[in-house]
Amino acid sequence: MTQLSNTATWTQRPLVRMAQRIGFEPANVDYFVEKLNPVWSLLNLRATVVNVREETHDTKSFELQPNMHWQGISAGQHVGVNVEINGVTHKRRYSLSRAEAVNADESKTIQITVKRVEGGLVSNHLHDHIQAGDVIGLEAADGDFVLPAELPNSLLVLTAGSGITPVFSQVATLLNEGYQGSIEFLHYVRSPADRIFGEQLEALAQQYSNLSVQWCFEAAEGQSKPERFSAKQLAKRVADYQERNAMLCGPAGFMEAVREHWADIGRSDALAFEYFGAPPVDATDAIDANITLKTGKQIQLNAGETLLDSLLENGPNLTADELPKYGCKRGVCHECKCRKTSGAVKNLLTGKVTAGEEDIQLCISAPVSDVTLG
Ligand SMILES: Cc1cc2nc3c(=O)[nH]c(=O)nc-3n(C[C@H](O)[C@H](O)[C@H](O)COP(=O)(O)OP(=O)(O)OC[C@H]3O[C@@H](n4cnc5c(N)ncnc54)[C@H](O)[C@@H]3O)c2cc1C
DSSP states (O other): OOOOOOOOOTTTHHHHHHHHHTTOOHHHHHHHHHHHOTTOOSSOOEEEEEEEEEEETTEEEEEEEEOTTOOOOOTTOEEEEEEEETTEEEEEEEEBOSOOOSSGGGOSOEEEEEEOOTTOHHHHHHHHHOOTTOEEEEEEEEOSOOOOSSOOSEEEEEEEGGGHHHHHHHHHHHHHTTOOSEEEEEEEESSGGGOTTHHHHHHHHHHOTTEEEEEEESSOTTOOSOOOOOHHHHHHHOTTGGGSEEEEESOHHHHHHHHHHHHHTTOGGGEEEEOSSOOOOOTTTOOOEEEEOTTSOEEEEOTTOOHHHHHHHTGGGSOTTTSOOOSSSSSSSOTTEEEEEESEEEETTTOOEEESSEEEEGGGEEESSOEEEO
16 A cells, blocks of 8 residues: 555644654655554555445445544545555545544544446455455545535435435434434335345334335336336325425436426525536537547547546547546546646536636536647
């Protein structure tokens, strides 16, 4: 475990200063202390994996014990996970996936839950190679998908697939802390076997009379057709859904359908949500564009793609130098930062369009003209 990317935080500065005062470079100290225990570091946030649990056939939870640099996390937030695969460090974000005190600095361990992604590098590496006792690199908690200071009277939860993780964490936290409002929790999932936290949610619903859990399956025994989100389907499940504050997380298509409906009923303000990737490109902005790479090679970007999507899609035709580095695909980790020498892009997080020479994050940049990358 050799990831050395985090900058010093307040917890470590005194130690860093002490090392420097007695004539040691902190990085050299790290070189020796990590031989004694790989989770120890003067400079970097790391965690020991203390437990790995199978949640479903393709999903595992990892309980992590961070080192002294950990500064806490709130339910709904995510952490960066750095793993080394064939000598290269790869970064991804994973949401916290269990109840957490809102002020979690003193908590001993945290939990993330990872669903395998077909062809995915890090999710499969975590599943196949990471076990209790291993040490992984972490990056500090981030994210504004957190519980509001003033809690609403009633909640509607809409999740699909691995999108259940941050919302499960929030709901379990709320219930632990004595929330009395009614919670309707709807999880859209392929089949009963794919339910992440199925048993935990059912147990919570038994324990707390204000929580009701409903599963909406694509396919299940005795079910004649898939049950997918629609206004009509939701109204059947939760008659008063328009009066509730809603929380949403899942695949982009599912989230777009829900967000569109909330906009139609004029309730967008009552919908909190988290994307596991960049927000989709607005249909009105989406254009096909020519992307010229530093090497002069040109690729065609299809309307609706980010620059990163397009480069990855063209991966087989690109050399190792032309393939970008990337991490969170959400604008958090800056791994995919790149120089743009000409053209205009829209930042999908801020909605700002900028042109000319500048640094951009490929994962959250959608071109609004042809673009040249430097
Ligand atoms: C805020 C946030 C929270 C998240 N929380 C969770 C969570 O709680 N649980 C969870 O499971 N996930 C979560 N994610 C998603 C997670 O970060 C990863 O994106 C996910 O695990 C996939 O990573 P990977 O490395 O396995 O896949 P990647 O290697 O990034 O690949 C993703 C897809 O792109 C394709 N691809 C990659 N490279 C190429 C290429 N060169 N050419 C063509 N196709 C390519 C792969 O085949 C795959 O289908 C979260 C993401 C964010 C941003």
